[in-house]
Every structure is written in C-alpha cells, then in structure tokens.
Amino acid sequence: MCGIVGFTGKLAAAPVLLQGLERLEYRGYDSAGIAVLDNGAIRVEKVSGRIAKLCEKTGNGALVPGAAGIGHTRWATHGAPTDQNAHPHLSNDGRFAVVHNGIIENYLELRKELIRDGYTFQSETDTETIVHLLEHYYDGDIKAAVMKTAARLEGSYALGIVCTDTPDALYVVREASPLILGVGVGENYFASDVTALVSHTKNVIYMEDGEFARLTPGAITVYDCTGRELQKPISRVTWSVEAAEKGGYEHFMLKEIMEQPAAVKAALAPRIHDGKVQLDGFELTGEQLRDIHKIIITACGSAYYAGCSGRYAIERLCRIPVEVELASELRYADPMVDEHTLVLVISQSGETADTIAALRECKSRGAKVIGIVNVVGSTIAKLSDHVLYTFAGPEIAVATTKGYTTQLTVLYLFALYAAGKLGRMDADRYAALVRELQHLPRRIQQTIDMNWQLPALASRYASQSLFFIGRNTDYAVALEGALKMKEISYLHAESYAAGELKHGTIALIEENQPVIAVCCNESLMDKTLSNIVEVKARGAKVLALSFKGNKKIVSQADDVIFIPRIETIFSACLAVVPLQLLAYYAAKGRGCDIDKPKNLAKSVTVE
Numbered sequence: 001m002c003g004i005v006g007f008t009g010k011l012a013a014a015p016v017l018l019q020g021l022e023r024l025e026y027r028g029y030d031s032a033g034i035a036v037l038d039n040g041a042i043r044v045e046k047v048s049g050r051i052a053k054l055c056e057k058t059g060n061g062a063l064v065p066g067a068a069g070i071g072h073t074r075w076a077t078h079g080a081p082t083d084q085n086a087h088p089h090l091s092n093d094g095r096f097a098v099v100h101n102g103i104i105e106n107y108l109e110l111r112k113e114l115i116r117d118g119y120t121f122q123s124e125t126d127t128e129t130i131v132h133l134l135e136h137y138y139d140g141d142i143k144a145a146v147m148k149t150a151a152r153l154e155g156s157y158a159l160g161i162v163c164t165d166t167p168d169a170l171y172v173v174r175e176a177s178p179l180i181l182g183v184g185v186g187e188n189y190f191a192s193d194v195t196a197l198v199s200h201t202k203n204v205i206y207m208e209d210g211e212f213a214r215l216t217p218g219a220i221t222v223y224d225c226t227g228r229e230l231q232k233p234i235s236r237v238t239w240s241v242e243a244a245e246k247g248g249y250e251h252f253m254l255k256e257i258m259e260q261p262a263a264v265k266a267a268l269a270p271r272i273h274d275g276k277v278q279l280d281g282f283e284l285t286g287e288q289l290r291d292i293h294k295i296i297i298t299a300c301g302s303a304y305y306a307g308c309s310g311r312y313a314i315e316r317l318c319r320i321p322v323e324v325e326l327a328s329e330l331r332y333a334d335p336m337v338d339e340h341t342l343v344l345v346i347s348q349s350g351e352t353a354d355t356i357a358a359l360r361e362c363k364s365r366g367a368k369v370i371g372i373v374n375v376v377g378s379t380i381a382k383l384s385d386h387v388l389y390t391f392a393g394p395e396i397a398v399a400t401t402k403g404y405t406t407q408l409t410v411l412y413l414f415a416l417y418a419a420g421k422l423g424r425m426d427a428d429r430y431a432a433l434v435r436e437l438q439h440l441p442r443r444i445q446q447t448i449d450m451n452w453q454l455p456a457l458a459s460r461y462a463s464q465s466l467f468f469i470g471r472n473t474d475y476a477v478a479l480e481g482a483l484k485m486k487e488i489s490y491l492h493a494e495s496y497a498a499g500e501l502k503h504g505t506i507a508l509i510e511e512n513q514p515v516i517a518v519c520c521n522e523s524l525m526d527k528t529l530s531n532i533v534e535v536k537a538r539g540a541k542v543l544a545l546s547f548k549g550n551k552k553i554v555s556q557a558d559d560v561i562f563i564p565r566i567e568t569i570f571s572a573c574l575a576v577v578p579l580q581l582l583a584y585y586a587a588k589g590r591g592c593d594i595d596k597p598k599n600l601a602k603s604v605t606v607e
C-alpha cells in the first residue's frame, strides 16, 4: 500500500513532507519521492529504496526550496520498484505533478489512448496516465481538468496534485482509497493516513468517495463530484502518534486481519470484467490448457496451505490433476515435470529460498511457471513466465493473514478462468461462481462482524495442545488454523484429516482435549459430525466452525463459530478468518510477541 502526504504553508515544505513520509514507513514501501513548487516550477526528487536515501539526496529537504509540495511512499504494483516508477510523476509540459495511492484498473486503455495523442511515458505505472490526462484536459481551469480526469479513472485512488499555475495550492481527489485533510493555522496538509498528520494537527477533515478539494495555506475548499462546494465538518483526532501507526489496532496482525475484505477486493476487482475472469496482461487459450497434463502447486508454510485449498477448486472446476508440493521437498525430489506441466508458485514475499529453488528446478525441466506473488519485482516474480500479483499490500506481522486470503482469491480466479477457457462449466454455473467471488469481501467482513465472542472462546480452548480436524477443503483450513496457533501462541497444535483420526491419533484424545472441527463442507457434514461424536465420546471438548444455520452442529459441538453460507470451494477464505482471530486472542492471552514471534522471520531467504 502506498502512502501520500501534502503540505502548503509558509515554512519549507520538503522537510515536512519527508517527516510525513517517515511516519508512513511502517506500512512498508519500496521507493519514495517528493515534488515541491518553487518559483513557477516543480522540482521532483525520488529514489528507489529507503526514505533515508531521499533525505540524504535532498539534504533533509534543505536542497529543495518551496513552501508547497506533495510526497509519496510506493509499494510497487505496476512496474518494478525503480527510480522511474517512483512517484511523483510529472506531466510532459512540466506543469503538473501527481502522487497516487490505489490502482487505476483501466490504465492500459488510457495509456494507449494517451500515447496515440502524443504523450510520452517515463514509467510503467498506472499513475502516470493521470498526470497526462490532467495536461490533456487543462485549459486554464484546474478544477475542470481534475473533474474531467477523475471521470476517466476506474479503480481506487487518493490523488495529490500540484500545478505550476497555482504556486501555493494542492489539489486532492478521493475514490475508494483513504484521504484525510489536516487543518492547521496558516498551513494545511493532506495524507492517506492520519499518522502523517497527528504531530502537526489533530483537526482533520475526512474526505469521502467522489470528493475533491483545494488546499492553500489559508483555506480548504471541498467539492462534490459535480463541482458543488461542500461544508465539511472538522473532526478532532484523539489518537497518539504511536497508536495511529497501527491504525488504532494493538498489533499489525489484527490490523491485517481486519484489512482482509479490502485486500481481497483489491485482488478481485482488476480481474473481473463483464462477469468474466481475466488474467493480468496474459492469456491461456483452451488449446494451451488442454496441453497441460498436470498442475503442480509449490510453496512453503501458509502459502503451501493456500495451495492445498486451491487444489480443490482447480480440480473440481477444471478437471486437471493437481499436485501440491512443499517447495523444500520438491526441489530435491527429482520431480516428474516436463513441458506439459504448469507450475503455480505461491509466495507472499517472492523471496523464499526453497520456493525459488523449486521454481528453478521445474523451469529447468521445461515447465511453464505462473507466480502468485505479493511483492512486485521480487525474485519469484522475475523468474516466473507470468505473474498474478495478490495486491494484499504490505504485510508486516510475521504471521500471514491477508497474504494467505489473497493467495486463495487468486487461486479461485485462476480456477474459474481455466475452467471457462476449457469449456468445462456451463455458462450459468460460471456466472454464479463469479458473482459468489465478487461477494467474498463482504462475506469476510460479515465473518469478522459475527465473531465477537472469539476472545472468550480463545481463553476456553487455547489452554493446552489443540487438534484441528476437517475433511477436504476443511482439512486445508485446519492445516492453516493449526499453523497460525503454533506460530504466534506457541501452543502445540496439530491438524488431521478427520477421517484419519481412527488410524492412530484418536489414541491421544483424553478428557478435556480441545478439538477444533472445521465443518463447512456440506456434502461431508455427516462424516465430520461422526468424527466429532467419536472424539467427544473420549472426553474431547469440541469447538466447531460451520456455516450459519447449521442446526446439526449446534447439537453436537460444545461451542460453534459461524461463517456466512458460501459455495464450498470458496469456504476456506471465510473459515480461516475466525481461526486467525482465535490464534490472535490465544497469543494475546498468553502475552506473546504477536507481530514478531520468536525464532521466526517474515521472509525465509535462506534454506
């Protein structure tokens, strides 16, 4: 996720902008830049890498004079994290500079159109289209140019704009991306995150979708999308700087769990058009897909468990055999891979050593590789033949949450895409599943909202070693639920395919043994219910996880966590959320260092 800041006042702008960017550093970024208005010109300074480098380059801002400017930290989505792709972007005539937080979904078509009209692009970003559109529509009336530009944009954006013709003014626009105005005395600010504002002012105006504003040192004017002036209330922020960095949440993990509806939406939105799934800038034809004899999914840890869930969706919808392999095993397995194998390599960081090695091994044997990766420009993204980015934004907590659910989302999209191309689904079913996917973000939010009782359940169940059981897609969720519990609460947790219990593990069930039973697969409900009865007969206390309205489960389990009803193949994306929260509250109750669990690293770059 990118961050934006802006300042207009009587002081030097650059040091204020740099300080604001430092406050946004916690969100994660890979490049940073500022643009300052001075003497009728815009001076842009930007670097790939750390803000410290930008401070060094600009003498902590002293080398960039001017009292109005905009700044940006970039988390690469379109184009690698290079100096050219860093924001701010300048118009060809040097009159406008723009910073942008969000994704412009129709940027390819806008880019083509602008190139046709003679504009030249310096970067690969979606954002650069915005600054050229501003130049294109500008005829001396900035408000009109901003409104016409915004009307052309599809997607999400919070924009900060400066123009040489108005040397002390900043312009901002918001659509589906956070934007807050800071109200000062003789100076005004904007930022994508209140963190960047609270050390300057606690008086803020929250911008709504479709609104835009003009800020000068002495005034803030907000307009609606028709250009009508609005009277916006000024609110008072009570957060401390420290709390604001985590958006008011106690831990990054909790913040990232809560961000899942938005993250999943970001993964879905650019890929569903007119009820059809599209891939990013590449296609697989029915003929190419028929030439694939098997798919291998390879990854480590949670990414591997996402693959375990994804396998069910791909096999069920596409009828192509799928093998899910731990990358640390596959790399040494002399794998049976050839040019008829498609390999899906999943990684949040894109830098996991074992996953990179497995990818190289498969490629050397002729396989085609699609990377499902969060970090743009990472090694796995570069080595893959094609990349499907997960658009989760920066994930800071070591335990992945939104990284995992966005990986699942991309796997679901891939399964639907391939099934459609192969002609293996009738049109009504395809359309219904696409619609169901589009509801995922809302359903995740409902899942979070309906599970307020999880802190109490965590203290009841997370008191000793735990077993997680389930069948099929539910088993895949059990694997991830147990891993979450282990890594942050340090409790012993094991997952078992429910049908396997009686082949040995049931010997471990004693009085009061906590068992978490995932039962979201309706066709296997009675089977899992009979496993619940078996463990209960041996004294286990059972916390079941099932869809709302399932009366059978209420009569068998000691406690039940509910999720909204959903197509079984997509249920993992909902069912995992209460398990993340259960682990979170268990760890909190035990006083663990939730965001940085002992012995673990966010990115495992060594074998």
Ligand code: AGP
Pocket: 300, 301, 302, 303, 346, 347, 348, 349, 350, 351, 352, 355, 398, 399, 400, 401, 487, 601, 602, 603, 604
């Ligand atoms: C999950 O919570 C873990 N921290 C870990 O299992 C992680 O998923 C694994 O190391 C893979 O990382 P990657 O997605 O960055 O490749």
